[in-house]
Amino acid sequence: xSTPTLKNLLSIADLDRAxxxxxxxxxxxFLHVTERDIPKVPALRGKVVVSLFYxxxxxxxxxxxxxxxxxxxxxxxxxxxxxxxxxxxGLRDTVQTIAAMGIDAVVMRHPAAGAPNRVAGxxxxxxxxxxxxxxxxxxxxxxxxxxxxxxRGPDLDGLRxxxxxxxxxxxxxxSLVLGLDAVGAHTTLVAPxxxxxxxxxxxxxxxxxxxxELLPELDVLYLLRIQRERQSAARIPSLRExxxxxxxxxxxxxxxxxxxxxxxxxxxNRGVEIAAEVAEGPASLITEQVTNGVAVRMAVLYTLLGSGxxxx
Amino acid sequence: MPDLDQTLAIKGGRVVDATGERAADxxxxxxxxxxxxxxxxxxxxxxxxxxxxxxxLVDLHVHLREPGNEDxxxxxxxxxxxxxxxxxxxxxxxxxxxxHDDPTVVASVLAAGARSSCDVHAAGCITEGRxxxxxxxxxxxxxxxxxxxxxxxxxxxxxxxMRRALEYARSLPGAVVAxxxxxxxxxxxxxxxxxxxxxxxxxxxxxxxAENVVVARDCILAELTGGRVHFLHLSTAGAVDLVRDxxxxxxxxxxxxxxxxxTLTDAECASFDPVFKVHPPxxxxxxxxxxxxxxxxxxxxxxxxxxxxxxxxTKERPFEEAPPGMLGLETALALTLTELxxxxxxxxxAALALLSWQPAAIAGLTEHGAPIAAGAPANLCVFDPNVSWxxxxxxxxxxxxxxxxxxxxxxxxxxxxxxxxxxxxxxxVACR
Numbered sequence: 001x002s003t004p005t006l007k008n009l010l011s012i013a014d015l016d017r018a019x020x021x022x023x024x025x026x027x028x029x030f031l032h033v034t035e036r037d038i039p040k041v042p043a044l045r046g047k048v049v050v051s052l053f054y055x056x057x058x059x060x061x062x063x064x065x066x067x068x069x070x071x072x073x074x075x076x077x078x079x080x081x082x083x084x085x086x087x088x089x090g091l092r093d094t095v096q097t098i099a100a101m102g103i104d105a106v107v108m109r110h111p112a113a114g115a116p117n118r119v120a121g122x123x124x125x126x127x128x129x130x131x132x133x134x135x136x137x138x139x140x141x142x143x144x145x146x147x148x149x150x151x152r153g154p155d156l157d158g159l160r161x162x163x164x165x166x167x168x169x170x171x172x173x174x175s176l177v178l179g180l181d182a183v184g185a186h187t188t189l190v191a192p193x194x195x196x197x198x199x200x201x202x203x204x205x206x207x208x209x210x211x212x213e214l215l216p217e218l219d220v221l222y223l224l225r226i227q228r229e230r231q232s233a234a235r236i237p238s239l240r241e242x243x244x245x246x247x248x249x250x251x252x253x254x255x256x257x258x259x260x261x262x263x264x265x266x267x268x269n270r271g272v273e274i275a276a277e278v279a280e281g282p283a284s285l286i287t288e289q290v291t292n293g294v295a296v297r298m299a300v301l302y303t304l305l306g307s308g309x310x311x312x
Numbered sequence: 313m314p315d316l317d318q319t320l321a322i323k324g325g326r327v328v329d330a331t332g333e334r335a336a337d338x339x340x341x342x343x344x345x346x347x348x349x350x351x352x353x354x355x356x357x358x359x360x361x362x363x364x365x366x367x368x369l370v371d372l373h374v375h376l377r378e379p380g381n382e383d384x385x386x387x388x389x390x391x392x393x394x395x396x397x398x399x400x401x402x403x404x405x406x407x408x409x410x411x412h413d414d415p416t417v418v419a420s421v422l423a424a425g426a427r428s429s430c431d432v433h434a435a436g437c438i439t440e441g442r443x444x445x446x447x448x449x450x451x452x453x454x455x456x457x458x459x460x461x462x463x464x465x466x467x468x469x470x471x472x473x474m475r476r477a478l479e480y481a482r483s484l485p486g487a488v489v490a491x492x493x494x495x496x497x498x499x500x501x502x503x504x505x506x507x508x509x510x511x512x513x514x515x516x517x518x519x520x521x522a523e524n525v526v527v528a529r530d531c532i533l534a535e536l537t538g539g540r541v542h543f544l545h546l547s548t549a550g551a552v553d554l555v556r557d558x559x560x561x562x563x564x565x566x567x568x569x570x571x572x573x574x575t576l577t578d579a580e581c582a583s584f585d586p587v588f589k590v591h592p593p594x595x596x597x598x599x600x601x602x603x604x605x606x607x608x609x610x611x612x613x614x615x616x617x618x619x620x621x622x623x624x625x626t627k628e629r630p631f632e633e634a635p636p637g638m639l640g641l642e643t644a645l646a647l648t649l650t651e652l653x654x655x656x657x658x659x660x661x662a663a664l665a666l667l668s669w670q671p672a673a674i675a676g677l678t679e680h681g682a683p684i685a686a687g688a689p690a691n692l693c694v695f696d697p698n699v700s701w702x703x704x705x706x707x708x709x710x711x712x713x714x715x716x717x718x719x720x721x722x723x724x725x726x727x728x729x730x731x732x733x734x735x736x737x738x739x740x741v742a743c744r
Contacts, residue, residue, distance in 0.1 A: 090625055090628055090629065091628065091629065091630065092625075092628045110630060111632075112629075112630030112631065112632040112633050113513055113514045113515050113584065113630070113631065113632060114513065114515075114584025114630060114631050114632075115584075115630040117583070117584045118584055118585070118628075118630060118631075132514075133514055133515070133630075133632060134514035134515070134516075135513055135514035135515070136514070171514060174512070174514055197511040198506050198507065198510065198511050198517060198519075199507055199508040199510075199511040200511065202508045202511065202512075203511070203512075
């Protein structure tokens with residue numbers, strides 16, 4: 001199997017279309033591995049992966065660590081709260097100290113956009129962006145594309161996708177928009193004007209603030225988290241009003257085509273951007289997204305750290 | 313007759329000042345120009361062959377970080393960097409810790425400046441603690457020599473406070489109220505220019521209109537009060553238009569622009585390197601073009617560096633967590649020559665007007681920027697306008713290293729700087 005020559009994954013744009021397709025195919029191979037009785041291969045035995053999370057995360061961190069362990073990596077977990085960072089150590093010193101121990105990859109989440117880009121310039125290890133501020137979350141986009149591919153087949157050309165919610169603060173949206181564009185899907189962003197990025201006309205998308213008229217045309221409805229505790233709340237009158245105008249209620253879900261897929265990157269605010277009944281309904285791929293996340297992260301680690309040998 | 317032991321001759325240069333230009337030697341004694349002519353001999357001589365001999369440069373906008381942040385810069389190191397850059401006078405911004413809202417702080421800054429390589433003038437705060445509410449003791453600061461009053465780093469956001477400051481300053485002849493024009497309610501929380509790049513990078517922006525609304529408002533307040541307003545570091549096309557219109561209406565407004573705002577765009581931020589983070593931010597190519605046009609047509613009165621040193625570790629934080637600001641003193645002349653004079657945006661004389669005698673006039677510095685003639689104070693900048701060079705951060709005179717111009721080809725470099733007849737820089741090397 002040929003693998004792309006890629007050192008870091010900082011942005012989904014680091015992958016051209018061919019590399020993206022290769023990564024998704026490899027992810028499907030690893031999905032089969034994860035379905036085995038013993039879902040573990042020795043492909044990256046001896047490789048050391050550090051997970052360095054400067055921001056709370058449950059699913060992404062566990063997903064990466066599971067992926068690394070299934071590839072037989074040694075995984076070191078760095079928790080900011082109990083580390084030298086709480087004693088005031090700077091980012092550069094922290095990563096250079098970790099790098100000096102002899103490591104192969106850093107999986108990094110940071111509240112500031114571009115922090116992984118900076119780290120990539122300071123140390124030799126591969127850097128995988130697990131979410132940086134409002135910038136990007138490339139493995140989320142990969143797992144979303146894998147999820148669509150598993151439902152719709154490998155050709156996503158012309159797929160009609162709506163991404164609904166807090167676009168301006170969303171790293172998920174920034175990566176997913178680029179990924180969907182790369183595979184030929186048509187994306188519409190749906191949000192209150194206050195939650196749209198500036199200069200959104202330069203993005204490869206259509207934009208509307210009107211969800212209802214779009215519902216019958218969609219192949220995929222992708223909902224983003226409305227961050228109660230953070231920036232979203234100050235830009236809308238109330239969560240109740242948001243739900244009334246942009247939430248995927250049971251009534252709105254009934255107006256979707258029968259085969260429209262419903263996705264969400266989690267964690268969900270049930271009753272705000274999505275009704276609980278819809279999240280658990282037959283159109284929902286939310287659980288599959290989580291499952292596919294492990295396979296995608298195995299593919300990314302394997303591509304960046306592997307020798308290029310075939311999957312065991 | 314002056315003591316011939318103390319004469320200094322600057323030989324073989326081309327003298328350029330507000331009156332024009334001519335090939336001439338300059339003979340200096342007792343801190344003043346003794347004679348301008350040919351074949352002058354001095355007890356000591358400096359070679360100016362191939363060089364321009366100009367009035368010393370004047371920077372209206374420098375952050376010296378002392379008191380309070382001496383690991384980034386001190387008055388001594390900042391003044392040395394200024395001398396290396398050809399400056400003979402600089403205005404120290406008041407956002408020190410504590411700030412220049414108290415006569416004792418300003419007196420200590422002036423005392424340290426008097427021992428340095430450059431004339432150091434202190435801007436006073438407009439409001440106590442730069443908090444934008446109660447007026448600082450502007451009269452007491454004025455008595456110590458302050459002529460520029462600003463809360464720089466912070467905008468005087470309240471229109472009513474700005475109005476009172478402009479009115480009060482009318483009682484202080486020559487005083488000017490200088491505004492950092494960024495409406496905090498629009499700009500706060502932002503880290504770069506709001507536009508296509510901020511959108512793509514997921515970094516909250518500081519919109520151009522944060523600057524434009526304050527410039528528009530303060531032009532109105534200048535008209536209301538008859539006060540003197542100076543706009544610091546103009547960065548947007550809209551603000552250039554507003555100042556141009558205000559001047560056409562006869563209002564007493566002036567403006568400055570920083571070299572980074574006519575040299576760099578927000579595209580640099582795609583590197584996520586905080587060396588490109590500054591307030592107001594690097595803007596679009598259209599804004600850069602508008603700043604150049606404003607410099608060329610006289611809308612903008614001065615080039616001022618906004619020299620803002622930061623210790624290395626603070627600029628190694630992620631972009632959104634790093635402090636804003638970049639070095640400027642040692643590259644301002646070269647950037648003006650490279651970006652404005654060589655491409656024909658400005659004549660050499662017009663460039664020197666923006667770097668020397670026009671800012672000197674705004675700050676009321678009669679000892680600087682004067683035509684080079686017998687009797688004038690010997691504050692001079694001698695530079696080779698043709699030499700090519702690149703910035704080596706390790707060799708900067710500044711204590712900090714946050715220059716955004718590494719590996720950028722530059723043309724023109726200071727050879728000698730003379731302050732009141734005494735060389736502060738000889739052959740590009742600081743004398744003290």
